[in-house]
Amino acid sequence: MSKQKNAPTMADVAREAGVALGTVSRVINGKPVGKAFRNKVEQAIRRLGYQYNNSGRTLRTGKTNTIAFIVPNTINPYFAHLVHHINIALEKRDCKMLLCFTEYDTDREAEFIQMARQKLVDGIIALTYNPDLTIPDNIPFVTIDRFFSASVPCVASDNFGGGAMAARRLKALGCTSAAFLRIGSTLTNEPSKRREGFISACTEMGLPYEVMALEDGQPFSEFEHFLRSHITDHRLAFDGLFIGTDYLAWEIIKLLRGMNIRVPEDVQVIGFDGIRMFGDQEPVVSTIVQPVQEIAEACVSTVLSDRLSAVPSLTCLAVRYLYGGTTKE
Amino acid sequence: MSKQKNAPTMADVAREAGVALGTVSRVINGKPVGKAFRNKVEQAIRRLGYQYNNSGRTLRTGKTNTIAFIVPNTINPYFAHLVHHINIALEKRDCKMLLCFTEYDTDREAEFIQMARQKLVDGIIALTYNPDLTIPDNIPFVTIDRFFSASVPCVASDNFGGGAMAARRLKALGCTSAAFLRIGSTLTNEPSKRREGFISACTEMGLPYEVMALEDGQPFSEFEHFLRSHITDHRLAFDGLFIGTDYLAWEIIKLLRGMNIRVPEDVQVIGFDGIRMFGDQEPVVSTIVQPVQEIAEACVSTVLSDRLSAVPSLTCLAVRYLYGGTTKE
DNA sequence: GAAATGCCGTGAAACGTATCATGAAAACCA
DNA sequence: TGGTTTTCATGATACGTTTCACGGCATTTC
Numbered sequence: 226m227s228k229q230k231n232a233p234t235m236a237d238v239a240r241e242a243g244v245a246l247g248t249v250s251r252v253i254n255g256k257p258v259g260k261a262f263r264n265k266v267e268q269a270i271r272r273l274g275y276q277y278n279n280s281g282r283t284l285r286t287g288k289t290n291t292i293a294f295i296v297p298n299t300i301n302p303y304f305a306h307l308v309h310h311i312n313i314a315l316e317k318r319d320c321k322m323l324l325c326f327t328e329y330d331t332d333r334e335a336e337f338i339q340m341a342r343q344k345l346v347d348g349i350i351a352l353t354y355n356p357d358l359t360i361p362d363n364i365p366f367v368t369i370d371r372f373f374s375a376s377v378p379c380v381a382s383d384n385f386g387g388g389a390m391a392a393r394r395l396k397a398l399g400c401t402s403a404a405f406l407r408i409g410s411t412l413t414n415e416p417s418k419r420r421e422g423f424i425s426a427c428t429e430m431g432l433p434y435e436v437m438a439l440e441d442g443q444p445f446s447e448f449e450h451f452l453r454s455h456i457t458d459h460r461l462a463f464d465g466l467f468i469g470t471d472y473l474a475w476e477i478i479k480l481l482r483g484m485n486i487r488v489p490e491d492v493q494v495i496g497f498d499g500i501r502m503f504g505d506q507e508p509v510v511s512t513i514v515q516p517v518q519e520i521a522e523a524c525v526s527t528v529l530s531d532r533l534s535a536v537p538s539l540t541c542l543a544v545r546y547l548y549g550g551t552t553k554e
Numbered sequence: 555m556s557k558q559k560n561a562p563t564m565a566d567v568a569r570e571a572g573v574a575l576g577t578v579s580r581v582i583n584g585k586p587v588g589k590a591f592r593n594k595v596e597q598a599i600r601r602l603g604y605q606y607n608n609s610g611r612t613l614r615t616g617k618t619n620t621i622a623f624i625v626p627n628t629i630n631p632y633f634a635h636l637v638h639h640i641n642i643a644l645e646k647r648d649c650k651m652l653l654c655f656t657e658y659d660t661d662r663e664a665e666f667i668q669m670a671r672q673k674l675v676d677g678i679i680a681l682t683y684n685p686d687l688t689i690p691d692n693i694p695f696v697t698i699d700r701f702f703s704a705s706v707p708c709v710a711s712d713n714f715g716g717g718a719m720a721a722r723r724l725k726a727l728g729c730t731s732a733a734f735l736r737i738g739s740t741l742t743n744e745p746s747k748r749r750e751g752f753i754s755a756c757t758e759m760g761l762p763y764e765v766m767a768l769e770d771g772q773p774f775s776e777f778e779h780f781l782r783s784h785i786t787d788h789r790l791a792f793d794g795l796f797i798g799t800d801y802l803a804w805e806i807i808k809l810l811r812g813m814n815i816r817v818p819e820d821v822q823v824i825g826f827d828g829i830r831m832f833g834d835q836e837p838v839v840s841t842i843v844q845p846v847q848e849i850a851e852a853c854v855s856t857v858l859s860d861r862l863s864a865v866p867s868l869t870c871l872a873v874r875y876l877y878g879g880t881t882k883e
Numbered sequence: 884g885a886a887a888t889g890c891c892g893t894g895a896a897a898c899g900t901a902t903c904a905t906g907a908a909a910a911c912c913a
Numbered sequence: 914t915g916g917t918t919t920t921c922a923t924g925a926t927a928c929g930t931t932t933c934a935c936g937g938c939a940t941t942t943c
Contacts, residue, residue, distance in 0.1 A: 232671070234929055245893045250931060259891065276671045280613040281929030284898050289609070298638055305634045309627055312655055321674075324653055326641055342561070342605045343652075344899095563899055574923045577899055588921065610899030613928050673929095 229259050233273040242269035253277060288347060291321040292528055295337050295351040297329050301472055303498045303515075304352070307369070310521030311350060318529060320347075331355040336347060348528040356414075367528040369520065370415040380523045381415035387513040388422025391467040391495045394511075398493050400465030403434040404455075406448060406477060407469035416469060419497055421512075423467050435463065449480055456484065462494050471496035471512050562602040571598035585694040593715060617676060621857055622648045624666050624680040626658050630801055632827040632844075636698070639850030640679060647858060649676075660684040677857040685743075696857040698849065699744040703725070705868065709852045710744035716842040719752025720824045723840075726761050727822050729794030732756060732763040733784075735777060735806060736798035745798060748826055748842075752796050764792065778809055790821050800825035800841050 235253075239246045242265040250264040269275075282290050292315055299305045312322045323346055325337040327428040334353050341349050341364050348365035351358075360366050360377050372379045375500075395403050406421050420436065427434040437451045441473045455462040476498030478488050488494050489511070499514025564582075568575045571594040573628075581595040612618050621644055628634050641651045650878045652675055654666040663682050670678050670693050677694035680687075689695050689706050701708045724732050730743050736745075749765065756763040766780045784791040790810075795801040803825030807817050815821050818840070828843025 232673070235931095236929080245892070246905075246930090247932080248892055249893085253929080257891070276668070278613075278929050279672045279674045280609050280618070281898090282931075284607075284613050284900085284929080285931045287898080298639075299628055299634045300631075300638055302629075302631065305628045305631070308637075308653075309629055309655065312628075312653060316655075322653055324637075324641060324651055326638065326645075326879070339605070343608045344561070345608045472857040564901095565899080575900090576924070580921085583901075586921070591922075607899050610928090611901075613898090613930085614900045614902080616928080747911080771940055 226450035232396060233275045234274070234278070237273055238266065238269045238275050241273055242266045245527070261379045283344075284424070287344065289321075290319060290344060291323050291346045292328075292525070293323045293325055293337060293341055293346040293349045294336060295325045295327060295349060295353060297322075297352070297354065298326050303471065303517075306517045307521060311524060314522045314525035318525065320529070323515075327353070331358075334358060337495035350512050350524045350528055365528045365530075367524050369524060372415055378527050379415065380520055380527065383409045383514045384415050385422035385425070387497060387515075388419035388424075388467070389426035390422075390428065391419075391497070391513055392423045392432060392434075394495060395465035395467065395493055396432050398489075400432070400463075400466070400493055402463040403465040403467065404431055405436045405438075405467045405469075406438070406451075406473065408439045408445075408473055416497075419467075419469055432465075442501075445476070448477065448545060452480060452484065457488075459485070461486055464492050466492055466494045468494065468496050471498040474512070562604045562608070564604070565596065566602055567598045567604050570602055571595045583692075612673075614804070616661060616673070618674060619648060620652050620675045621854070622652045622654055622666060622670055622675040622678045622680075624654045624663060624678060625681060625685065626657060626681070627655050632800065635846045636681070636850060639847045640853060643851045643854035644765065645762075647854065649854075649858070656682070658683050659753075660687075663687060668876075679853045679857055688748070694857045694859075696853050701744055707856050708744065709849055711844045711849060713744050713747035714751035714754075716826060716844075717748035717796070718755035719751075720748075720842055721752045721755035721759065721761060721763075723824060724796065724798075724822055725761050726793035727794070727818075729761070729822055730798065731792040732761055732794040733792045734763060734765045734796045734798075735767070735780075735802065736765075737768045745826075748796075748798055761794075764772055774805070777806060779812065781806075781809060785815075788814070790815055793821050795821055795823045797823065797825050800827040805839070 229525075235249045236246055239249045242249070244262055244266060248262055249257075249266050252263055252270075258266070260504070268274060286469070292447075294308065294311055296304050296308065299308055308322075308324065310362060315322050316496065325333075325340075327333045327337070333356070334351070334355050335358070338349065338351075338358075338361055340346075342361065346364075348367070349361075350367050350369065351371075352369040353371055356371075358373070360373055366377055368377060368379045370379070370381045370384075372381075388551070392403065396398075403423075405420055407417075407420055424434065435455075437448070438535040439445070439447055466477070468477055474494055478494060480489055481494075494511060497515070499512050499517070557671055564578045564726065565575055568578045571578070573591055573595060577584075577587060577591055578598075581592055581599075587595070623637065623640055625633050625637065625654070628637055637651075637653065642652050654662075654665070655667075656662045660683070663680070663684050664687070667678065667680075667687075669675075675693075677696070678690075678761065679696045680700075681698040682700055685700070685722055687702070689702055691705075695706055697706060697708045698706070699710045699713075700712075721732065732752075732835050734749055736749055749767070753763065753765070755761075764784075766777070768774070781790070795806070795808055803823055807823055808819065810817055810823075817822060823840060825841040828841050828846070
């Protein structure tokens, strides 16, 4: 019961069982061992309550069975869902997850990547906001929604298709004039394809549209100016709004309601990500749902695969989610 | 550039610097070292790009600088916030966090605790749902909101006070009849004190109240029956509702709206936890905010403290949060 | 029935680090 | 200056595991 009853080691088990150290190891690792010997060892393990020591194993094998997930935070529900599903996917493969919150801080992203080099993790899954990140080449690295180079696997859903989906949906809802809002300037980002897809579909359908994008660092209030400048006679100049992120959509809806513009009566609003407040609840905004679970699964299977460089960027299908129900396209 | 350029070790640094192995170690660990020697070592480290190997260090010291946080999931925003703040508190102390999702599964809770014994973590912070959990006595263990015994530190906010706060608030809002809803039967739970505090304050103020508690496993629809049975002439029999959790409150509000009962016009609803949809957004329900950050800080400082057994259960002050603004009581 | 083959138990050797006892040099004191 | 203390570099050791070469034993093969 003492706190420092130092835990039994494999040597203790070997002594207790009257076998060699190597035999104990073979039993533990499921290597072929004679039945009698196996029994002796297993009983000794049970008697002593032996548990393997992870540090020793890791030191010897060089494998930590741990993957780092670098993500801004867990407050944004979309990130929270990613964390959740990545963890599940890792656990399925007997791996642990080391969570690294960057808080959108570039320096911290770099720190975490350094950390990986201390043999703390076997690989890294990263959702970063630094387009100039230097990706280490000596450790498996997978990005979510950020394309760096052909040699760095990038997992993303069909952002272009999702954007087009949003446009078609607005049209189907009877909108005659649309607008697109997005924060973040990095045009090589995968998510920027949502805009491209939206524009492409609008053009194709002959739906007029406007685009308003905020650079990183620009004040959020710019959006308010944009919206206000489009109001005449208490009416918004457009009746359909596609917003790059549910997070942003929620903010915008607040803004609109503050201007006495009703959603969805006066303007249809569609977000992106598929965030729901809790597990099985109605969405706060109409949204294009990202297949979070598939994204997580793809990240994990890629980061754990040996032939990393051969894995192409993955593409998942987006799903539309609207007031009250889910529709797959 | 090759993937297997095995990383430089302390021995390599020592050779490069022309000093002894122990000297390198002393430099790295900030022990007193002669200036000339220190310089030589530091330069060698830089030249070789040396990074310490965590497994070796852990094996030697027995310290992993990692704390496990056992929590049902990260989907519930309250949990997500806990994860976030615990991680921040750990990082402040140069510790890592190992996240363990139980999904409310008792077996998995036990598994994770076993894992800790493999020297994977230095301590455990747990938010469990198994009242019969056996707490290991050979590893620092801190619980959130669950009291097991005097020897297991339990961090909880002032649940009794929070419950009383909710009652007073309903009264202040002009309610003349109240009800309390809660899921989960474990009466020794710290959160059950919310009910006690509520009842106590109602009694004190002469505010009539009803209590409806769902046992674990009972169908959620029981709540619907309860609510329906309190409706006469399209009017609810009470005009104030205190609900043990924001999660539940949100569900109940959905239910109420489905019955054409308006919130807050027909009935005032107050939840508990202080969940907000995103970082700085309006709450979905009125709620008693838990001081998540302080709770996290208390957990971490307790689990990392040596004189664990001497630490009493901590208590934090609750804060009231209502439509549009925050009020401290 | 002897040689060849396969099976599997053995003990030693690493993995990379922190620490400890040792001893030498430097600093201090009288 | 001689003795005593302090400072600090050294090299060996141990942490707990996996793996590897070795060899003993049993089973097969012609």
